[in-house]
Amino acid sequence: MQEIKTTELVKRYKDITAVDKLNLDIGQGELFSLLGVNGAGKTTTIKMLTCLTKPTAGDAFVGGKSITKEPKLVKEMIGVSPQETAVAPNLSVKENLELICGIHGFSKEKTKERIEKLSAQFSLDEVLKRKAGKLSGGWQRRVSIAMALISEPQILFLDEPTLGLDVIARHELWDVIRTLKGKITIILTTHYMEEAEALSDRIGIMRSGSLLAVGTVEELNRKAGTDDFETAFVSIVKEGAL
Amino acid sequence: MRMMTFAKRCTKEILRDPLNLAFGLGFPLVLLFLLSAIQANVPVSLFEINKLTPGITIFGLSFMTLFSATLVAKDRESALLQRLYTTPLTGLDFIMGYMLPILPIALGQTIICYLAALPLGLTFSVNIIYAVIGIIPMAVFNIALGLLCGSLLGVKQVGGICGALLTNLSAWLSGVWFDLNLVGGFFEKIANALPFLHAVEMEKALFNGDFEIAASHILPVLAYGVVTSMIAVFCFLRQMKKQ
Numbered sequence A: 001m002q003e004i005k006t007t008e009l010v011k012r013y014k015d016i017t018a019v020d021k022l023n024l025d026i027g028q029g030e031l032f033s034l035l036g037v038n039g040a041g042k043t044t045t046i047k048m049l050t051c052l053t054k055p056t057a058g059d060a061f062v063g064g065k066s067i068t069k070e071p072k073l074v075k076e077m078i079g080v081s082p083q084e085t086a087v088a089p090n091l092s093v094k095e096n097l098e099l100i101c102g103i104h105g106f107s108k109e110k111t112k113e114r115i116e117k118l119s120a121q122f123s124l125d126e127v128l129k130r131k132a133g134k135l136s137g138g139w140q141r142r143v144s145i146a147m148a149l150i151s152e153p154q155i156l157f158l159d160e161p162t163l164g165l166d167v168i169a170r171h172e173l174w175d176v177i178r179t180l181k182g183k184i185t186i187i188l189t190t191h192y193m194e195e196a197e198a199l200s201d202r203i204g205i206m207r208s209g210s211l212l213a214v215g216t217v218e219e220l221n222r223k224a225g226t227d228d229f230e231t232a233f234v235s236i237v238k239e240g241a242l
Numbered sequence B: 001m002r003m004m005t006f007a008k009r010c011t012k013e014i015l016r017d018p019l020n021l022a023f024g025l026g027f028p029l030v031l032l033f034l035l036s037a038i039q040a041n042v043p044v045s046l047f048e049i050n051k052l053t054p055g056i057t058i059f060g061l062s063f064m065t066l067f068s069a070t071l072v073a074k075d076r077e078s079a080l081l082q083r084l085y086t087t088p089l090t091g092l093d094f095i096m097g098y099m100l101p102i103l104p105i106a107l108g109q110t111i112i113c114y115l116a117a118l119p120l121g122l123t124f125s126v127n128i129i130y131a132v133i134g135i136i137p138m139a140v141f142n143i144a145l146g147l148l149c150g151s152l153l154g155v156k157q158v159g160g161i162c163g164a165l166l167t168n169l170s171a172w173l174s175g176v177w178f179d180l181n182l183v184g185g186f187f188e189k190i191a192n193a194l195p196f197l198h199a200v201e202m203e204k205a206l207f208n209g210d211f212e213i214a215a216s217h218i219l220p221v222l223a224y225g226v227v228t229s230m231i232a233v234f235c236f237l238r239q240m241k242k243q
């Protein structure tokens, strides 16, 4: 079943076209990565799909609901981890998680149960009582992603989830993301090729707002005539430039 | 429910900032003590405690503008608000969530000022209760002004404009420090056109039990409160859409 479909989605800022006639089809339970260098239009795409920004033209359906006509319904189904870490600095980690539960109207019992589950999943027990703003960047990012998941979203958006993390923290986060695979639909953006390769069911390669190619790692490799994904990525992006 | 969750978060965010407490509560109290100490040492009536205290409580409200403006501006600069915009919270939830928590803080500050003035010789009467309640329209004006500034400005600008400019404006134009009638002219006209002087006069009158005088000053204060709230809501929603 289809979870996300965009039809000729466009976003223009004054003189630049950040996203240009994007057509995406993402299935339920799929982990789909948008891969591209900085400025490719990944964040703008996520912002439109999560009803943060209105598209200039076109439309998208998230969980079957239109982002332009039914943003309220879309917002109830999604969890978002923005590119920049998004936590309330003066609240403890636990209070941050409670905040999101409260916004989604969870009962006290359910909130407690969700916090226990998420802190186990993200190993947050030791920082639960500490102020989020006082944690290291890596920990804040973990909390930020846990906040996206605590509302039990049907669709999860992760914008550059491992940006600024060290190697160990990155691999730990990859493990967490792998445990989610198949259960919910995940749209992840990254400019790390190895990240897209390690996690994705399918990858969409973006450049200058356009989708150049979509497929599994094998399909993209075959398309570029190589067995190394980095080489495939470079050649697809360069060819697209011609 | 959603709104209250967000309002609770805003309350915590404000009350856990030690600078907020130091300025919001400390500064008006220091002024109160300082000016009454001056009064105790001069023979003429400059800062009589029964006139000074209502003025100080209005002056203290300008910190509410600083609180709400700083909170909104900080949230806008961090990605937190972006995250919250992707949740089911509505524009109304945000606006009320920002404004509501500051009202009890304003009332608390006023009550503390009156309590602190009692040992300094403030006349005790039931009118203090009316004076405390009477602060609400001006508090709404100040909080809405904060929401407005926070929606338009960055954190640094907010510090300058709400922190320095507004507190001075409210101090000089409120008639707390000197009698505006004595200055007269243009200065008095400006003061009359702004809400600060009216709010102080209203507070003084409520404190004295002169309800007719108080009523004659409430209109400009209310008008500023309503109009500022409307502009603030408009500007907040506009920046929310313009993500």
Ligand SMILES: Nc1ncnc2c1ncn2[C@@H]1O[C@H](COP(=O)(O)OP(=O)(O)O)[C@@H](O)[C@H]1O
Pocket (backbone or CB within 6 Å): A013, A016, A017, A018, A036, A037, A038, A039, A040, A041, A042, A043, A044, A045, B243
């Ligand atoms: N709010 C904005 N105003 C103007 N230009 C923007 C805005 N947001 C993004 N852009 C531009 O749109 C393009 C795509 O940006 P973005 O979606 O952030 O790319 P990515 O996330 O892939 O790095 C860039 O050229 C960027 O400068």
Ligand SMILES: [Mg+2]
Pocket (backbone or CB within 6 Å): A042, A043, A044, A083, A160
């Ligand atoms: Mg980006």
